[in-house]
Amino acid sequence: MNCKYFGICGACIVYEGGYEAGLLQKVELNRELFTPFYTDEISLFKSPSSHYRSRSEFKIWHEGEESIHYAMNRADKNGVLLIGECPQVSSAIFTLMPKLLKAIKREKIDFKLFGADFLSSSSGEIVVSLLYHRTLDSTWKETTEKIADELGIYIIGRSRGQKVIIKQDYVTEILHVNGDEFRFNYIENSFTQPNSQVNEQMIGWALKSLQNTDADLLELYCGAGNFTIPFAKKFRKVLATEISKSSINAAKTNMLLNSVDNIAFVRMAVEEFVEALDGVRVFNRMKDIDINSYEIKSIFVDPPRSGMDEATCRFASRYENIIYISCNPQTLARDLELLTKTHKVIDMALFDQFPYTHHAEMGVKLIKKI
The missing domain is CATH 3.40.50.150 (Vaccinia Virus protein VP39)
Structure with missing residues (x-):
């Protein structure tokens, strides 16, 4: 990698x-x-x-009022590192990351957004959890529904005591083992x-x-x-x-x-x-x-x-x-x-x-x- x-x-x-x-x-x-x-x-x-992780978590980092970035903790534990990509994540998440960030900024739903968690299946289904330090209202929901349709993904909005589901909160994974096929619903925010x-x-x-x-x-x-x-x-x-x-x-x-x-x-x-x-x-x-x-x-x-x-x-x-x-x-x-x-x-x-x-x-x- x-x-x-x-x-x-x-x-x-x-x-x-x-x-x-x-x-x-x-x-x-x-x-x-x-x-x-x-x-x-x-x-x-x-x-x-490379591209082996089907779930991943990123900080969302704000620079002034104009730009937002994905961020990870630095190896030297001295603050955060702003990143534009991550080759660890599945190909579907890798492709989505810049598109999602651009849509979030364009539609102005980045206010008090501090994190984005991704969950994908091998077929390319993705649930994204957007984490906020504010209450999510009906305007947020309507705007985010438009982004979900545009990008072909599912979105969960989370803030303290609140979970807003856009479409659904899981992906369906198909595992192939010894010639058999097994189907699993992987639910957002649960262990997989x-x-x-x-x-x-x-x-x-x-x-x-x-x-x-x-x-x-x-x-x-x-x-x-x-x-x-x-x-x-x-x-x-x-x-x-x-x-x-x-x-x-x-x-x-x-x-x-x-x-x-x-x-x-x-x-x-x-x-x-x-x-x-x-x-x-x-x-x-x-x-x-x-x-x-x-x-x-x-x-x-x-x-x-x-x-x-x-x-x-x-x-x-x-x-x-x-x-x-x-x-x-x-x-x-x-x-x-x-x-x-x-x-x-x-x-x-x-x-x-x-x-x-x-x-x-x-x-x-x-x-x-x-």
């Missing part, structure tokens, strides 16, 4: 030698970190070297995987890791069903938990989009779910689920950056097969200290979701020791 802001913009901090050099550095760091648990080759799944092509590879690896199992699957931290729905094609039944109400609602919508009917989504914290599973407490949210009808041998977890706590690791250790996807190698290594007391790591993968940074997504497959 050629970027005129390398070394100045804080978004990309590993850029010397290009994409391959940064990736090699990332691989070596993680190979060393996980050597106590796994000494075979770590499978590597690369990202495109930022790198669609690496996400497809990640789902493919997880499916392959569970291909020789039978019975049912339990998933913790299921989000909007990114993994759950593909898993449903491989298992008799899937039981999936997530604490976020909006994510659970999105997951149920995505289940319908894919004509899947063998998933039970439950809005519950992991601690509550363990209590329900063990009969310690009765939860109304579980009233329609017959826990005794599940034969669970495999568990899939994709926790937040903080990883899993000790109690959740102990719970996961009950099952024969554990698939762990982690966005934080440090907390994954911490959790493996506990999980490898009962399980053996038989496969690891590195997914380069975040090129030109030190961040990596890791995948681990563990099986119970005999």
